[in-house]
Amino acid sequence: MEVLVHPGYFPNCLTMAVIAQRQIVWEVWDNFQKQTYRNRCYIATDQGALLLNIPIRHVGGKTGRQGYRQVQIENSTPWQRHHWRSLTTAYRSAPFFEYYEEDLRPVFEKPFAYLMDLNLETISVLCSLLELPMPTSRSARFEIQPEKMQDGRRLISAKEKNPISMREYPQVFQERHGFLKNLSTLDLLFNQGPAAREYLMSQELPWDA
Numbered sequence: 001m002e003v004l005v006h007p008g009y010f011p012n013c014l015t016m017a018v019i020a021q022r023q024i025v026w027e028v029w030d031n032f033q034k035q036t037y038r039n040r041c042y043i044a045t046d047q048g049a050l051l052l053n054i055p056i057r058h059v060g061g062k063t064g065r066q067g068y069r070q071v072q073i074e075n076s077t078p079w080q081r082h083h084w085r086s087l088t089t090a091y092r093s094a095p096f097f098e099y100y101e102e103d104l105r106p107v108f109e110k111p112f113a114y115l116m117d118l119n120l121e122t123i124s125v126l127c128s129l130l131e132l133p134m135p136t137s138r139s140a141r142f143e144i145q146p147e148k149m150q151d152g153r154r155l156i157s158a159k160e161k162n163p164i165s166m167r168e169y170p171q172v173f174q175e176r177h178g179f180l181k182n183l184s185t186l187d188l189l190f191n192q193g194p195a196a197r198e199y200l201m202s203q204e205l206p207w208d209a
Contacts, residue, residue: 002149003207004139006030006068006156007119008037009054014162015155016126016185017203024135027153028116029142031065032056036156038068039115041184045090048177052083052184056115071115084108087186094172096193100129104186126185130197150207164204 002023008015015037018024032038039054055074059066073079084105091097107125112118127134145151154160166181171191174180180187188196 002137003152004146004149005152006036006038007116007123008041008156009039009052009115009119010041010122010126010184010186012037012041012155012182013166013185013188013200013203014164014182014206015152016130016188017200018152018155018205019123019127019135020130020132020197020200021203021205022150023137025137025139025149026120026135027142028069028138029140030068030153032068032071032115035158037158038071038119038156040158041186042180043087043090043184044171044173044177044180044187045086046173046176048173049180049183050086050090052086053079054115054118055079069114069116073112073115073118075111075113080108091172091186091190094190097190099193100189103129126189129189130185130200132197132200152206155206164206167199167203169199 002025003018004025004027005015005018006027011019039056041052042049043052055077057072057074104125107122112121124134162182168179169188169192171179171187188199192199
C-alpha cells in the first residue's frame, strides 16, 4: 500500500527507510506548520545534536496560514553556506564524507526560491547516492484521513516521539554523546557509506508489513 509522506529537508533515517521500502505519495496540499522537519534537520557534532534550520518568509493574513507549496525561503541570509560549513566541520573525519562531498555540495550552492522544491531536491540527491528510485507521485487533494493510503505524515513532526527503536551504527563523536538516533540520513550516509542502503532497507517501520 502507498504511504502519504511530507517531503522534508534531508529526511531523518526513519522517514528515509519508509521511502526506501514503500511506494511513496508526496503530500503537497497541506499547510505549512512550524517545528517540523519541513525546514530543519539534525546532525551530529562534537557538542551533540545540532539543528540546521532553513529560514522562511512568513506570510501574514487573517489565518496566518500558507500552503506548503507556497512557502518561500528567506535567502537574505547565507543559510546554505552555514549549513555546508556545519556539515564539513562535523563530518570531515567521518569515513565517507569525502566520498559524497562533491555530489552534495551543489545543493548548497544552487539557489532555491521555494522550500518544497529544495526538499524534493535533497531527497532526490539522497535517493541517487543510495541507489533508490526517487518517488514522483503527488497527492491530488488534501485528505484529513486518507482512505486508500497509509498516513505517514506524522513523520514530519519534530515533536512526536519516534515509535520505533532505531538500530545503532557507528557515529562520529559517539564516544562523547552515545548513539544519537534518527538524525538526518546524511549522518548515516557519511558514517556508513554504501552500507547505508541496506540499513534503511532492513529498518523496522511504524506499520505492519
